[in-house]
Amino acid sequence: MIALSVDVLFDAAVRIQLLERSITISFADNTVRIKFPTTRRLAEFLDVPHYYVLPYFAMMEQEELVTRAERVGILTTAKGSRKMIEIMMARYQQETKEIIGHTIFEEIAKKCQTQ
Numbered sequence: 001m002i003a004l005s006v007d008v009l010f011d012a013a014v015r016i017q018l019l020e021r022s023i024t025i026s027f028a029d030n031t032v033r034i035k036f037p038t039t040r041r042l043a044e045f046l047d048v049p050h051y052y053v054l055p056y057f058a059m060m061e062q063e064e065l066v067t068r069a070e071r072v073g074i075l076t077t078a079k080g081s082r083k084m085i086e087i088m089m090a091r092y093q094q095e096t097k098e099i100i101g102h103t104i105f106e107e108i109a110k111k112c113q114t115q
Contacts, residue, residue, distance in 0.1 A: 002046055006065065009046075009056050010080075013037050014087050016045050018095045025100075025108065032081045032111050036066055036074035078115035085112045 016037045024035035043050040060066045065080035088096040
């Protein structure tokens with residue numbers, strides 16, 4: 001079984017988005033927010049019991065990387081968006097650009113660095 005960590009969950013979130021070819025990005029209060037997969041989807045993807053990932057989400061909330069929004073789901077904060085974009089840039093740049101386009105990806109990356 002995979003050793004879970006916040007970094008593993010962020011990487012898995014990016015891989016799920018790329019696999020499903022769907023990255024939901026919103027802009028609110030001058031902040032880029034990226035929708036995170038559900039805890040159940042992450043657990044299924046990582047092949048671990050659902051309750052294994054829950055403590056990491058509590059940790060991520062405490063570290064202000066994500067926030068839970070009623071009826072919306074889990075969204076990254078400015079800090080979490082930076083982390084997610086850094087993973088996309090470092091490991092999955094080409095795949096991300098294929099989904100959201102080169103220009104949009106570059107602009108979002110710039111925006112995340114200035115948040």
